[in-house]
Amino acid sequence: MKLHCDVEVVSRHLPALGMRNRGKGVRAVLSLCQQTPRSQPRAGARDDRGGPHPTCLLISTLKDKRGTRYEQLKENIEQFFTKFMDEGKATVRLKEPPVDICLSKANSSSLKSFLTAVRLAHRGCDIEAPLTTFTPVKTSEFEKFKTKMVITSKKDYPLSKNFPYSLEHLQTSYCGLVRIDMRMLCLRNLKKLDLSHNHIKKLPATIGDLIHLQELNLNDNYLESFSVALCQSSLQMSLRSLDLSKNKIKALPVQFCQLRELTDLKLDDNELIRFPFKMGQLTKLRFLSAARNKLPFLPSEFKNLSLEYLDLFGNTFEQPKVLPIIMLQTPLTLLESSAQAVLYNRIPYGSHIIPFHLCQDLDTAKTCVCGRFCLNSFIQGTTTMNLHSVAHTVVLVDNMGGTEAPVMSYFCSLACYVNSCDMLK
Numbered sequence: 001m002k003l004h005c006d007v008e009v010v011s012r013h014l015p016a017l018g019m020r021n022r023g024k025g026v027r028a029v030l031s032l033c034q035q036t037p038r039s040q041p042r043a044g045a046r047d048d049r050g051g052p053h054p055t056c057l058l059i060s061t062l063k064d065k066r067g068t069r070y071e072q073l074k075e076n077i078e079q080f081f082t083k084f085m086d087e088g089k090a091t092v093r094l095k096e097p098p099v100d101i102c103l104s105k106a107n108s109s110s111l112k113s114f115l116t117a118v119r120l121a122h123r124g125c126d127i128e129a130p131l132t133t134f135t136p137v138k139t140s141e142f143e144k145f146k147t148k149m150v151i152t153s154k155k156d157y158p159l160s161k162n163f164p165y166s167l168e169h170l171q172t173s174y175c176g177l178v179r180i181d182m183r184m185l186c187l188r189n190l191k192k193l194d195l196s197h198n199h200i201k202k203l204p205a206t207i208g209d210l211i212h213l214q215e216l217n218l219n220d221n222y223l224e225s226f227s228v229a230l231c232q233s234s235l236q237m238s239l240r241s242l243d244l245s246k247n248k249i250k251a252l253p254v255q256f257c258q259l260r261e262l263t264d265l266k267l268d269d270n271e272l273i274r275f276p277f278k279m280g281q282l283t284k285l286r287f288l289s290a291a292r293n294k295l296p297f298l299p300s301e302f303k304n305l306s307l308e309y310l311d312l313f314g315n316t317f318e319q320p321k322v323l324p325i326i327m328l329q330t331p332l333t334l335l336e337s338s339a340q341a342v343l344y345n346r347i348p349y350g351s352h353i354i355p356f357h358l359c360q361d362l363d364t365a366k367t368c369v370c371g372r373f374c375l376n377s378f379i380q381g382t383t384t385m386n387l388h389s390v391a392h393t394v395v396l397v398d399n400m401g402g403t404e405a406p407v408m409s410y411f412c413s414l415a416c417y418v419n420s421c422d423m424l425k
Contacts, residue, residue, distance in 0.1 A: 001127070003030040003114040004166065005088070005106035007059055009068075012098040025104055027166075029137045031058040031067070032117055032127065055121035059101070060137040067137065070094060070101075073121040080119070085111055087211075088188060092118065105189050107165050147189075151175060163187060168212075173197045180204055188212070196220050196243070208233020215241040219266070223247040231255035245269055245289070254363050257281040268292055268311070277366065277408075280304030290315070291395070297382060297406040301367065303390060310391035312405060317397065320382040320406050324417065329377040336375050339365060343373040368412035369420050379411040381420075 006025035034055050054074060060067035081091035088106040092115075093099075103111065120127050148169040151157055157175045167187050171194035178199045184190070185206045193210070196219040205227060207213070211234045226249065236258050245268035257278040264287040272293035280301030288307055292314040329336060342349060343365055351359050365373045385407045387394045394403050411417040 001032045001114065001117055003103075003106060003110055004028075005030065005111070006104045007061075008102040008104075009059070010100040010102060012100065025102065026061050029060045029067075030103070030114065031060065031137075032056075032114070032121065033058050033069075034127075055127065057101075057118070065136040065138075070097075073118065074124045075122065077118070077122040080115065082115065085115070090115060105166060108188070165189070168192065170194065171196075171217075180207070182206075185209060191215065193217070203227060203230060205229035205233065208235050210234075211238060213238050215239075217241075217243040218247065219243045220246040223249055225249060226252055226256060228253045228255045231258050235259060237261060240264065242266070252276050254278055260284060263287065265289070275299050275302065277301060277364075288391075297408045298385070300369070300407055300409040302407060303385060305390045307391035309393045310387055311395035312387070312397050313395050315397065315405075317405050318382075320384055324379050324381040324411075326379050327377065328379060328414065332377055335361075336377050339375045340373050366410040368410055368416055370412065370416050372412045372416075374410055374412045377412070379414070379417045381409050381411065381417065382406050383409060 005028065007028040007030065008025035032055055054072050057070040057073060058067040059070070076095050077092060078095045079093040081093070084090070086108050088108050088111060089102075089104045090106075090111060091103065092101045094101065106114075117127050146164045147166055149163065149167055150171045152171070152173050152175075154175050157172065162183055163170065165187060166189060168189050169192040170184060170187065170190060171192075172181075172184075173194060174197045176199060177195065178201065180195065180200060180203065182204075184193065185204070188210070189212060190210050191212050192215040193207075193213060194215075194217040196217045198221050200218065200221040200223060203218075203223065203226070207216075208230050213235065216235075216239060223244065224247070226244065231253060232255055238261065239259055240261055241264040242259070242262060243264075243266040245266045247270050249267070249270040250273055252272075252275070254276050256276045258281075260282060261284060262282055263284050265282075265285060266287075267290040269292050270290075272290060272295055274295065275290075275298060277299035278301055279299050280303070282305065285305060286308045288305070288309070289311040291311045295312065295315040296318045332340075339362055341347075342362060349359060349362060361375055365375050366378055368374055368378070383406070384404045387397070387403050387405055396402060397405055409420070411420065
């Protein structure tokens with residue numbers, strides 16, 4: 001019985017000696033072995049006294065294919081640590097030698113089966129699964145440990161076999177994919193997924209289950225949207241880089257701004273008619289490229305960004321309107337007053353508490369320059385902003401050498417508008 005994973009063996013003597021472990025695991029094959037005299041090991045083999053033969057643990061690596069053997073698992077395990085087993089992590093603490101065998105990047109179901117067998121060995125019980133021999137592990141075994149796979153043609157795309165579950169970087173470009181292969185969504189260790197230059201039209205919400213995904217490249221596909229479900233998935237905590245350039249996206253949902261770990265965002269060559277108006281919430285964003293779209297203006301919160309690089313070349317920016325659009329309501333409606341109170345006091349809300357359409361209204365509420373919120377009662381005005389105020393490096397927005405773009409601002413009252421009239425000149 002074997003398990004493929006990362007292994008780190010930590011001696012519990014090190015802290016007492018004032019030493020620290022390296023803290024880095026290596027790819028390994030763990031084998032449960034059982035040795036019988038004058039015969040090959042087999043499942044359920046028993047010694048002369050009728051009990052099962054002693055079971056030991058063998059850890060083999062690419063550099064040490066013969067492996068390190070930990071004898072006599074029976075009653076030699078002090079503790080199992082399995083809190084993060086669903087993430088492919090566990091630790092087995094041995095009594096003798098006093099070491100912790102830390103396992104990670106394992107297939108969760110294989111890990112559970114393997115630890116079940118180890119527990120049986122610890123109790124001295126029979127193990128139903130076939131046990132391996134003390135033979136060196138073949139190099140081919142470690143091919144399953146591949147962490148990077150690059151496929152750039154249809155003929156190389158695997159149709160009859162699965163992707164190695166240990167993959168951290170997968171690129172499948174120019175493969176003619178029209179949808180995302182569901183086998184990719186089982187790669188729980190995936191950190192970088194490159195699906196550029198395909199024909200993908202829609203993203204499954206289950207991409208959000210890739211809890212370690214940091215880079216997602218969807219350049220040159222047929223996408224028309226980026227779903228709310230993805231914006232509210234675990235990608236909120238992991239995604240750093242997103243490339244959606246050369247698609248057919250017209251707008252991003254307001255929930256897109258919940259991907260607050262983003263540092264790099266590419267949206268070139270789409271059909272964007274607007275940015276999410278809460279764009280300023282992407283406080284970690286450093287690289288933004290949205291050239292050759294159809295943006296008429298920028299949202300007011302755009303000025304809250306702090307970028308290193310900004311490219312908005314080739315957009316259809318409009319000239320600021322001289323007169324504002326006034327949509328003030330006097331007195332405020334109950335809906336407007338309630339919405340302002342909920343948002344100002346940061347009262348939690350959701351579709352399980354209030355109707356879904358009210359949640360949408362709250363999600364899309366506008367922010368006045370004074371910090372208050374407006375739903376349907378506001379004054380809308382346009383001004384220009386020098387893009388160097390939000391980015392260190394700015395690509396010219398047109399062939400005339402301009403670095404200014406129109407910004408749409410909202411005001412909750414006439415007083416706020418008057419106080420900001422200098423800005424709107």
